[in-house]
Amino acid sequence: MSEDRRRSFWAWGYEDRLPDDEDRREMKAQLETLLGFPELPVMEYPTLADIDIPEPRIDVPDELADFATADRRARASRTYGKAYRDLVRGFHGDFSKAPDIVATPRNESDVEAAIAWATEANVAVVPFGGGTSVVGGVECGGDSYAGVLCLDMREMDRVLEVDEHSRSARIQAGATGPEIQDQLADHGLQLRHYPQSYEFSTYGGWVATRAGGHFATRYTHIDDFVESVRAVTPAGSLETRRLPASGAGPDPNRFLLGSEGAFGVITEGWTQVQPRPHHRARATMYFDDYWDAVEATREIVQARLYPANCRLLDSNEAMLNELAFDGSHLLVLGFESTDHPVGDDLERAMEIAEDHGGTCPEGPTIEDRSTGDEESDREDSSEGSWRDSFFEAPYRFNGLVSMGVLVDTFETAVTWDQFPDLHEALQENVVGAMEDECGAGFMSCRFTHVYEDGPAPYYTLIAPAEVGEELDQWRTIKQAASDTLMEHGATITHHHAVGRVHKDHYHEEVPDNYLDALQSMKRTLDPESIMNPGALL
CATH class of the missing domain: 3.30.70.3450 (Alpha-Beta Plaits)
Known part of the structure; x- marks a missing residue:
C-alpha cells in the first residue's frame, strides 16, 4: 500500500476517503432536517499527535525482531476494531488498550515463533486480520499478562493453490477479499463472498468469525464454502482433512470456524470457488x-x-x-x-x-454476458442499486461520529413465527431507549439473509449523543437491544461474531455444558490461556 493511500489509525478505511467538511455539513443538515435532530457539532478529526497511547510494557524480543515493531502508529492502528464504541474512543484519542508489540508474520514458522515466545513470556496474543471487528474481537488490555502481542496476518496474503477440477483454492489467512479475487481471476474463478467489510477483511477473519457474505440464501456464511482449515495453536498445528463432506463424528472444522482466535491462529484453508456467473x-x-x-x-x-x-x-x-x-x-x-x-x-x-x-x-x-471485470460484476450482480450505499456506509459512520451522532448496528436471526413480536419489541424498547438517553432516535431494518424457517434482520440505529457521554448512552441502548433479542428467542449475533461485546449474551444462548466443552478444548490447545483472552470465552 502506498503511503498516500494509507488507512486511518482510528476510523474505517482510507484516510483520503473520510468525509470532508462539506460532506459533513451536508449530513448535518439532513439529520437536523429529516430526522429533527438538534443542532450538531462538526468537530476536527484527530491526528496521531493528539492521541493518548501508553508506552510499551515489553520490548520487541530478538527472536521476533525481523517482523515485529513497537511503532506508535502500528500499535494505534491495531488497538480497536471498527464498531461505534471503537470509533468514539479512537476519535477522542483514547488508545489505552493498544497492544505493546505488533508482529506481521511472513509464514507459518513466524507464527509458531511468535506463539512460542508469547507462551514463555506470559504475553497475550491477539490475531488480527483487517481490523474490521464490530464486537471487540481484537482489543485486549491484557491486564494479567506481561503485555499484548498483536499478530497481524496481512503479510500472509497469497492464494497458494487452485484446484480447477474440484473448484477449490488454498488461501492464506491474511488475504483480503480484493486480493483473493485478483489472484483467482488468473484461473477464471471467484470466491464470491462479499461482507460489507470486503475491502479490508481477510479470509482468516472470515473463518474465525463465521462471516456472512454475498448470498441471501443457501450460501450465507463462509462456513458453506470451507473444505478444511489449518491453524497454529500453543499446543501445535491443527489441520482438518480436505473433504467435500463427512459424516465422521462431530465436524472438527467447527472448532475453528467461529473460534475468534481463542484456540489458535488460523493460517490457511481450502475453500470452494466458482466461475463468474454469466x-x-x-x-x-x-x-x-x-x-x-x-x-x-x-x-x-x-x-x-x-x-x-x-x-x-x-x-x-x-x-x-x-x-x-x-x-x-x-x-x-x-x-x-x-x-x-x-x-x-x-x-x-x-x-x-x-x-x-x-x-x-x-x-x-x-x-x-460473458465479458466484464470483477469490480463491475460485483457492483451490478444481484445486489441492485443499493450496493454503492452499502459499501460507503462505514465511511459515513466516521463522519457521524465526528458530529456527536450515535450510529450503530446489530443483527440477529429468528424464526418467522417469532419475528413480528421481536420486531415490535425492538421498536418499542430500542427506540424508547434512544429517546430516553438521547432525546430522539431513528431505527431502520433490512433482511441481510433469509432462510426457509426465518429471516436475519439487521438494524441500524442513529441518535444525537451528548459529546463526552456517548459510550454510557450507547451501553444503555445496546443493552436494551441485546436483552430484547434474548427475551424473544433470537440469536445475539447472526454474522458479527461474539467477541467481547456479545460474550455475556452468547453464554446465555448456549448450554452451560457446551461452554464447559469449549473451555476444555481451550485448555487442551491453549494451556496457558494466552490466545485472545476475553474474546468468546
Missing part, C-alpha cells in the same frame, strides 16, 4: 405495507427458488440509503447462475411478491 436477473419490488413485504419474502424463500439476493428494506432503510422517500418498503431480488438463464426464477418470485401487493415500477433486468 446469467443474472434482478428486480426491485415496492410495497406499501411492511408485513405484506415480509410475507412475500417468506413465501419466496420457502418456494426454494434460492435467490442470491432477497433483501427486504423497510421504509426507513430505503430512505437512509436514498432509494425511496415515499414510505415504500423495498424487496431487492436477484438471481444468478454460471450455467443457465434465471429469468424464469425471477419471474416466479415477482409473481409471489405481486400476490402480496408488490409492484415493480422499473421492471426486471435480465443479463446474459
Whole structure:
C-alpha cells in the first residue's frame, strides 16, 4: 500500500476517503432536517499527535525482531476494531488498550515463533486480520499478562493453490477479499463472498468469525464454502482433512470456524470457488405495507427458488440509503447462475411478491454476458442499486461520529413465527431507549439473509449523543437491544461474531455444558490461556 493511500489509525478505511467538511455539513443538515435532530457539532478529526497511547510494557524480543515493531502508529492502528464504541474512543484519542508489540508474520514458522515466545513470556496474543471487528474481537488490555502481542496476518496474503477440477483454492489467512479475487481471476474463478467489510477483511477473519457474505440464501456464511482449515495453536498445528463432506463424528472444522482466535491462529484453508456467473436477473419490488413485504419474502424463500439476493428494506432503510422517500418498503431480488438463464426464477418470485401487493415500477433486468471485470460484476450482480450505499456506509459512520451522532448496528436471526413480536419489541424498547438517553432516535431494518424457517434482520440505529457521554448512552441502548433479542428467542449475533461485546449474551444462548466443552478444548490447545483472552470465552 502506498503511503498516500494509507488507512486511518482510528476510523474505517482510507484516510483520503473520510468525509470532508462539506460532506459533513451536508449530513448535518439532513439529520437536523429529516430526522429533527438538534443542532450538531462538526468537530476536527484527530491526528496521531493528539492521541493518548501508553508506552510499551515489553520490548520487541530478538527472536521476533525481523517482523515485529513497537511503532506508535502500528500499535494505534491495531488497538480497536471498527464498531461505534471503537470509533468514539479512537476519535477522542483514547488508545489505552493498544497492544505493546505488533508482529506481521511472513509464514507459518513466524507464527509458531511468535506463539512460542508469547507462551514463555506470559504475553497475550491477539490475531488480527483487517481490523474490521464490530464486537471487540481484537482489543485486549491484557491486564494479567506481561503485555499484548498483536499478530497481524496481512503479510500472509497469497492464494497458494487452485484446484480447477474440484473448484477449490488454498488461501492464506491474511488475504483480503480484493486480493483473493485478483489472484483467482488468473484461473477464471471467484470466491464470491462479499461482507460489507470486503475491502479490508481477510479470509482468516472470515473463518474465525463465521462471516456472512454475498448470498441471501443457501450460501450465507463462509462456513458453506470451507473444505478444511489449518491453524497454529500453543499446543501445535491443527489441520482438518480436505473433504467435500463427512459424516465422521462431530465436524472438527467447527472448532475453528467461529473460534475468534481463542484456540489458535488460523493460517490457511481450502475453500470452494466458482466461475463468474454469466446469467443474472434482478428486480426491485415496492410495497406499501411492511408485513405484506415480509410475507412475500417468506413465501419466496420457502418456494426454494434460492435467490442470491432477497433483501427486504423497510421504509426507513430505503430512505437512509436514498432509494425511496415515499414510505415504500423495498424487496431487492436477484438471481444468478454460471450455467443457465434465471429469468424464469425471477419471474416466479415477482409473481409471489405481486400476490402480496408488490409492484415493480422499473421492471426486471435480465443479463446474459460473458465479458466484464470483477469490480463491475460485483457492483451490478444481484445486489441492485443499493450496493454503492452499502459499501460507503462505514465511511459515513466516521463522519457521524465526528458530529456527536450515535450510529450503530446489530443483527440477529429468528424464526418467522417469532419475528413480528421481536420486531415490535425492538421498536418499542430500542427506540424508547434512544429517546430516553438521547432525546430522539431513528431505527431502520433490512433482511441481510433469509432462510426457509426465518429471516436475519439487521438494524441500524442513529441518535444525537451528548459529546463526552456517548459510550454510557450507547451501553444503555445496546443493552436494551441485546436483552430484547434474548427475551424473544433470537440469536445475539447472526454474522458479527461474539467477541467481547456479545460474550455475556452468547453464554446465555448456549448450554452451560457446551461452554464447559469449549473451555476444555481451550485448555487442551491453549494451556496457558494466552490466545485472545476475553474474546468468546
